[in-house]
Amino acid sequence: MRRPSSLAIAVFLGLAAVTAIAAVFLARQVDRREDQLLDERARAVVQAIDRRIETYTEKLFGVRGAFSASNELTHAEYEAFLGTQGVSRRYPGVLALGYADLVPDARRAAFIRGVDRDAQAAGLGYPEFVIRPNAQRPGSVAITYVHPLGPNRAAYGLDLMSEAARRTALGLARDQARPVATAPLRLVTETTDQEGLLVMLPRYEGADQSPAVGERLRRFRGAAFVAIRLPDLIRSAVPTGPGLDLEIYDVGAVGTVPSRLRAGDEAFDLRGGAQAPGSSGDRSRILDTEIAGRQWRIYYRADENLVGGGERATPWLIAILGIVVAMLATAAISFARSAQRRAVLIADQMTSDLQASQTELARSNEELERFAFLASHDLQQPLRTVNGFLQLLELRHGDELKGRAKEYVEYALRGTRQMSTLIDDLLTYSRAGRSERAPEPVSLDRAWDAAVEQLQAALEESGATVTRGDLPTVCADAGQMTQLFANLVGNGVKYRGDAPPEVRADARRVPDGWEIAVSDNGIGIDSSDHDRIFGMFRRLHGDDRFEGTGLGLALVKRIVENTGGRIGVESQVGEGSTFLITLPDDIAQPGPAREGEAVSAR
Amino acid sequence: MTAPGDVLLVEDADVHVEFTRLAFESEGLADALAIARDGEEAMAIIADRADRPPRLILLDLKLPGMSGFDVLQAVRSHASEQVRRTPVVVLTTSRAPSDVRRAYDLNANSFLRKPLELPEYFELIGAVRAWWLERVELP
Incomplete structure (x- = not known):
């Protein structure tokens, strides 16, 4: 194939560029849309988690309220209060909802006995109440109520002050009089330890649950708590899919400056080390949120395309289509x-x-x-x-x-004479195309007269009358002009009608020269033959009527054309013929001056 | 009035040799005609008869070897003044104006076309012979 033209290349490049721009633009749009989707989803995840935790925390206010109203809430009453609420069913991720009492160091044994008696009285299957892990540790805040009991049997009697994460959170809650979550920790259950956290709401003595800061430690009596299994919570709050990666980091208590993620940070649903987010094409988001007094950093990453395959493929489709169109256009142009x-x-x-x-x-x-x-x-x-x-x-x-x-x-002999005439005519004809002398001014009057003189014998024999008007002087070959007229006059006499032949020549000025009209009163020529008569050997009549070689008019035409002129005929059968010879002005010389006619001096 | 060889015919065509011969014969002057069939032969005859050159040369133009023009040129530039003055009548079938001009440029005395018909031919030969041998005064 031929090398494509520069236009084709330009069109191809132009279309390809437009296509590329469109594809990139669309791809950006898709990316932007994906970013938006990612933001939305990440926010939705955080909101869902926030909302859940908030809901559970609110639950704590109910629990605390129940304890505040009835200073001596029995296990039975507690169970009655919570049992109808279907905690584990209605609050996914909630492992336990319970209450821990500040154990009075002074009457520790009595306290234990009282709790144990009450629990046994409820008949709910509470084991013997023992404060764990260290029964004699002062300042214990032990779990005295838990719902549901089954999986949380091991938590019964657990001293919340015995372990750092719980102690820290509880201290904060007590001092700030608000719900505070623990750092992630291992929940104590009957079966296996579970990853989770506690949110604790302090209860103070008296009706005022928000005492002055200085009063809080003194009036602190216990805490309502909720144990949340984080994986369950997240699963229920976030519609996770196979392409979703969600990592939750507990940064620290509120007020802690969030630093970069550290591999050592506690994390839920952690998948290996965190990768630095924000790089181009990265479909991850990091959001900070506050969960019950703690700062969480949520790392959200969509492994799969959030934007549908079709939408994502659009830029590529457009690119491919554009290239195809460009190629087609280029091919078409080429x-x-x-x-x-x-x-x-x-x-x-x-x-x-x-x-x-x-x-x-x-x-x-x-x-x-x-x-x-x-x-x-x-x-x-x-x-x-x-x-x-x-x-x-x-x-x-x-x-x-x-x-x-x-x-x-x-x-x-007759044959040889005919042939001799033919050869003479051919010689004349071919010589007419090879004029041997330069054109010179020729008096057509004289040429005509010479032609008539040549034909004298034939003219006398036929009784023809040959006349002429004034003819101009033209620039031509004198011999050829004589030959021209001799042929025309001879023709007029040869193709005669019944009347004695008459031949006449006249000249008139035409825009581009002179027109010489040679008319006869002969048999005439049918208009369909007007073109043919000037051809070589074109004889319209059989040899029996007219002698000749059929070269006469061909010779005439040749001479006229070699002189730069043209020839035509006006004729009707039976009406005679008029041959019109136009000789161009630039070679024509003015003829004899005539009345009323300007003569250009040349 | 004429001596043998007074007229030299330079002609290769049989028919014209025969016509010319008969024309002279018909006037009882058969001896007066010398015939050369080409230019070389013509020049040889002229050379042979240096003492008495032809009084008239009838010259065809189209000849094998030396052309008629070559012969004309050779005669006009001949060493012998008498030869140079010999009347040369070009007798040809050519009608080309260029041939006519060239012949006169080379100082031919006449340029005549050969008639097709025998009677005219006889008449022409008779007239030419009479003119150049009997009427014209030459130095």
């Missing part, structure tokens, strides 16, 4: 250009072929003329030999010829 180039090539080829054939034609015409001239010349000699000896035979030995021999000799 095709059109090469078709055009081919057409131009063909046209050029045709032009040069035409020129070549014109040159060839001119050359072959020239050769034909030379050939005609030489052939005619060379034909003459053998013809003269035949003719001459036939004449000698007839004249000198005619008496010796017997029977029809003399007749045959006559036929042969």
Whole structure:
């Protein structure tokens, strides 16, 4: 295939660029949309978690309220209070909802006995109440109520002050009089330890649950708590999919400056080390949130495309389509250009072929003329030999010829004479195309008169009348002009009608020169033959009526055209003929001055 | 009035040799005609008869070897003044104006076309002979 044109390349590049821009733009749109989706989802996740925890925390206020209202809430009452609420069913992720009492160091044993008695009285299957892990540790805040009991049996009696995470959170809650979550920790259960956290709400003595800061430690009596299994909570709060990665880091208590994520930080649903977020194409988000007095950092990452496959494929589809369109356009342009180039090539080829054939034609015409001239010349000699000896035979030995021999000799002689005329005409014709002298001013009056004189014998014989008006002087070959008129006059006489022949020549000024009209009163020419009469050997009539070689008018036309003019005929059958010869101005000389006619001086 | 060889015909075509011969014969002057069939032979005859050159040369143009023009040129530039002055009548079938001009440029005395018909030919030969051999005064 031909090299594509620069236009095709430009169109291809242009379309490809537009396509690329469109594809990049769309891809950006998709990315932006994905970013938005990611933000939305991450926010939704955080909100869901916040809301859950908040809900559970609110639950704590109910629990605390129950304890505040009835200073001696029994296990049975507690169970009755919570049992109908379907904690584990309605609050996913909640492992336990309970209450821990500040154990009075002074009457520790009585306290334990009281709790144990009450628990046993409830008949709910509470084990023996033992403060764990260290029964004698002062300042214990032990879990005295827990719901549901089953899986949380091991937590019963647990001293919340015995372990750092719980102690810290409880201290904060007590000092700030508000719900506070622990750092992530291992929940104490009957079966396996579970990852989770506690949110604790302090209870103070008296009706005022928000005492002055200085009063809080003194009036602190215990805490309602909720144990939350984080994996369950997250599972219920976040519609996780296989492509979703959610990591929750506990940064610290509120007020702690969030630092960069550290591998050592406590994390839920942690998947290996955190990767630095925010890099391009990264579909991860980090959000900070406050959960019950603690700062959490939530790392959210969508492993899978959030934007649908179809939407995501659109830029690519557009890119591919654009490239295809660009290629098609390029191909079409290339095709059109090469078709055009081919057409131009063909046209050029045709032009040069035409020129070549014109040159060839001119050359072959020239050769034909030379050939005609030489052939005619060379034909003459053998013809003269035949003719001459036939004449000698007839004249000198005619008496010796017997029977029809003399007749045959006559036929042969007639043939040689016809052929001789033909050769003469051919020579004249070919010589008319090879004018041997430069054009010179020729008086057409004189040329006409010379032609008439040449034909004198034939004119007298036919009783023809030949007349002329004033004819101009033109620039031509004198001999050829005479020959021209001789042929026209001869024609007029030869193709005569019944009346005595009349031939007349007149001249008039035309815009581009002189028009010479040679009219006769002969048999005329049918209009369908007007074009044919000027061809070589075009004889309209059989040899029986008119003698001739059929070269007369061809010779006339040739002479006129070699002189730079043109010839036409006006004629009707039976109406005579008028040959109109126009000789161009630039070679025509002004004729004899005539009345009322300007004569240009040249 | 005429001596043998007074007229030199330079002609290669049989028919014209025969026509010319018969034309002279018909006037009883057969001896007066010398015939050369080409230019070389013509120049040889002229050379042979240096003491008595032809009084008239009838010259065809189209000849094998030396052309008629070559012969004309050779005669006009001949060493012998008498030869140089010999009337040369070009007798040809050519009608080309260029041939006519060239012949006169080379100082031919006449340029005549050979008639096709025998009677005209005889008449022409008779007239030419009479003119150049009997009427015209030459130095």
